Amino acid sequence: MKTVKTIGVKKVPKSTDVHVGARVRMRRAVLGKSQSWLGNAVGLTFQQIQKYEKGINRIGSSRLQQFANILNVPASFFFEDGPDAPSQRKAKGGDASITYMSEFISSKDGLALIKAFIRIEDKKLRRGIADLVGQIADRHEN
Numbered sequence: 001m002k003t004v005k006t007i008g009v010k011k012v013p014k015s016t017d018v019h020v021g022a023r024v025r026m027r028r029a030v031l032g033k034s035q036s037w038l039g040n041a042v043g044l045t046f047q048q049i050q051k052y053e054k055g056i057n058r059i060g061s062s063r064l065q066q067f068a069n070i071l072n073v074p075a076s077f078f079f080e081d082g083p084d085a086p087s088q089r090k091a092k093g094g095d096a097s098i099t100y101m102s103e104f105i106s107s108k109d110g111l112a113l114i115k116a117f118i119r120i121e122d123k124k125l126r127r128g129i130a131d132l133v134g135q136i137a138d139r140h141e142n
Contacts (some may be wrong), residue, residue: 015083018055020064023078025053026106027071041070 028038035046035053042063051057059067059078070073104110120126 013055014058017058019082020078021053021055022103022106023080023082024067024071025060026111027073027077028053029106029111031071038067038070042066061094062086070081 016121024038028035035049038044039046039049048057052059052063064078065075068077105114117126117129
């Protein structure tokens with residue numbers, strides 16, 4: 001029997017791997033830690049952490065437990081609101097807004113916005129900023 005090699009076929013990451021990686025990135029960023037810091041904590045290079053965070057490489061269960069311990073969250077944290085979470089299956093394939101929100105929160109801009117917003121102590125000012133952003137978004141939708 002002859003083996004057929006596929007050339008130039010790019011491996012596509014599974015949605016759960018991408019989600020788990022994004023949750024690792026989000027938690028690391030919330031703690032203000034670098035990829036190098038996390039890599040050093042588990043004995044990996046920052047490049048390997050990048051691959052995990054992008055979902056290119058799947059995170060094994062023992063490695064995921066290491067991340068959970070280092071990032072001070074339960075292992076289940078990485079699967080919350082994921083594409084195969086029970087709450088997503090109940091919602092007939094999942095709510096795209098939850099996925100979008102999770103991606104935004106774990107993005108560099110989203111995290112920077114949230115961190116800056118949280119530092120604003122005046123509740124009226126925060127409400128005003130939220131209203132302003134809502135108005136701007138409404139204008140750009142139309």
